[in-house]
Amino acid sequence: MPLPDIAQYPERYRFKFCPRCATPLAVVVLHGMARQRCPACGWVHFPLPNLAATVVIFHEGGVVLVQRDIDPDRGMWHLPIGHVEYGEDPADAAIREGEEETGLRLAEPRFLTYTFGPSYGDPLLYYLVLSFTARSVGGALTGSEEGRATRVVPLTELPPLKWTSQQAAIDALRTGVR
Template identity: 40%
Template sequence: MSYKATPYNFCPVCGYPLQTSIIDTLPRRTCPECSYVHWGDFSLGVGGLLWHDGKVLLVQRGHNPGKGMWTIPGGYVDQGESIGTAIVREIQEETGITARPLSIIALRDRPTEKHDTYVIFLMEFMGGNLQAQPEEVSDLGFFTLEECHTLPIPALTLSALQASHSASQGLVLNPDVDLIGPLSTLYQMP
């Protein structure tokens, strides 16, 4: 998906007209009145690999981009929401299944016009019944790895499925480190 950011003309903090300044050798939109700097456009997404009884949970996308493709459930992280909370919410909304994050097993970094980062979690099944969110999901189900190879699946999803099937653990949440900020979380090797 291509995204072309429209440059800011006015400061989102104080409303003063922005100017272009060179910071760290790059042109950046800055405010001469309040010192605001526009560092760029970013998006953060999450996806969840949920294995249950030897099968993985997949959803069929109900809209573009990728309409008809099978992928892991996921979506965007809301401002003020942790990535762990976001993936639990996205899986529940899209599939009706309750799950909890076990570890981070992959990270896709796509620094295009809008810097796009996608964190993939290995999840644990907690309960619930399959129920597709009609606004986003046209179908869903649990599939074996062999069945996944017969479905139209993006390369990123298939690669993460294969890695999760053989990996026991990735980066895990460490709640014992005192971090700055009430929503801060640290994922690290066990």
């Protein structure tokens, strides 16, 4: 599939001015593609996918699901997931999101698989989602500090998960694919 060009960038990536010096951006061909570059300071726009981490938490014989409390898909059950912060190891992000969303303390993050594809909220915006497993080692499944409901479901009884990244994580876990 051809890569998106500047006209196909998501709205939030369509810059008019240099984010460093506020000069209007020019379009130049660089490394074989049209890109936005600042004629004053040389800054070049290299858009990247959003990076997220999700975690399959093993707890009391099952896997922890949390209930989404914002739109879209309010009420849906899913694995803990969130954006990786700048400078943060994705494995640490998986642990942090899992702990924030469940109240448990987690350990032993292990990489499972990844998915890459358009966000379903904005098909022009790409997501790279890394999935991990982790084990609960303390804390209490009291519902999250963020106020979300949680439940524990045996792996064999997990319902299909709507988000591609999360179903891929469960599929990888079941088949042993790394």
